[in-house]
Amino acid sequence: MKVHIRKILVWLSLCCLCSAALAEPFVQGGPIGSQTEGGFDALGPVVEQPIEFPHKTHAGTEPGQMGINCMYCHTYARRSNVSGIPRLDKCMGCHKMIESVKDKPRIKKLFEYWEKKEPIPWKKVHDLPDFVRFNHERHIQRFYFSEHRPVREVCGYCHGDVGSMTTARRVKALSMGWCVSCHQKDHLENANTTKTSNGPNDCWQCHK
Ligand code: HEC
């Protein structure tokens, strides 16, 4: 019996050693979107939207672009599973007053939806299978609120640099290997510590 327990202990410590040797620190900063495994970069198809919405114009930070915070429009990211797409009233809050683009075809279309009181039927760009459980809140709480990384970088871990895109496009594989490869890395617990922990790797955490 004693031998048996020893064997288990040895086996356990070996496992710890292995995982410690495998775990690499998660890299922050650098070009947005480059922080997760390059092997899982996978450009998705161009999705045709009812109105071609220019992220670049609204969220870009080049001169002449507005640099609006991603979470001003995707308000639920910090507190729910989904990030959500903004309602038409959020667009109209600005566009009712912006004369410079009122006569542009895309803005005319925007007003048509508004006058018909119809929501814009945006199409999905990212879509995990139903058997996968994903939660924005936990990732945003960790990377943005605890580690204090810039919001555009944080969204960029999984979405690439949407703020420089004309229309949103998938750039990561969203495969199981991709999620797991990031969970296995050593992530700082918050901005003021060198203490790290991993994301969960138990099947049930990601599968219902
Ligand atoms: C002015 C509002 C606004 C801002 C600011 C904004 N977005 Fe969006 N976002 C939208 C709209 C509208 C859509 C739907 C159209 C589309 O998918 O192209 C969208 C779509 C997306 C999608 C694709 C959703 C899907 O269907 O999978 C992602 C990812 C995204 N935004 C990320 C970001 C990031 C990251 C930022 C900050 C750099 C940002 N957005 C800033 C309005 C906004």
Ligand code: HEC
């Ligand atoms: C904070 C204010 C603000 C919000 C919110 C906003 N926009 Fe804009 N949008 C602008 C401004 C300002 C421009 C014009 C930039 C320029 O002069 O090129 C613009 C430009 C655009 C254009 C390009 C027009 C063209 O053809 O040149 C589209 C399309 C557009 N917005 C759609 C939307 C949609 C859809 C939403 C809601 C999801 C939205 N906007 C929310 C301020 C806003």
Ligand code: HEC
């Ligand atoms: C850890 C990876 C990760 C991070 C970080 C992340 N997302 Fe996502 N996002 C995803 C995945 C995966 C999906 C697809 C979810 C699904 O299909 O159930 C998604 C979907 C979306 C969608 C489509 C609508 C929805 O909520 O399902 C939007 C919009 C979006 N993300 C915006 C953002 C914004 C804005 C940020 C930063 C504030 C962000 N995401 C940060 C992985 C991430």
Ligand code: HEC
């Ligand atoms: C950029 C790195 C990164 C990527 C990519 C990533 N995650 Fe995570 N994930 C984390 C970290 C770090 C945590 C731990 C957050 C915490 O609890 O503080 C986490 C936590 C989670 C949790 C636990 C949430 C909870 O409610 O306890 C689930 C579930 C999860 N991730 C699923 C996924 C799935 C599914 C994908 C791929 C579609 C994914 N993650 C991609 C870093 C990542």
Ligand code: HEC
């Ligand atoms: C960090 C999140 C995460 C963890 C942990 C995880 N999975 Fe997955 N799994 C995913 C995602 C995301 C997909 C969807 C992949 C796709 O659509 O390509 C998936 C797909 C699958 C599939 C469907 C077949 C396939 O390859 O598409 C099976 C079966 C599966 N996972 C089993 C498991 C088992 C068993 C475990 C535990 C050893 C596990 N998963 C742990 C995220 C996870």
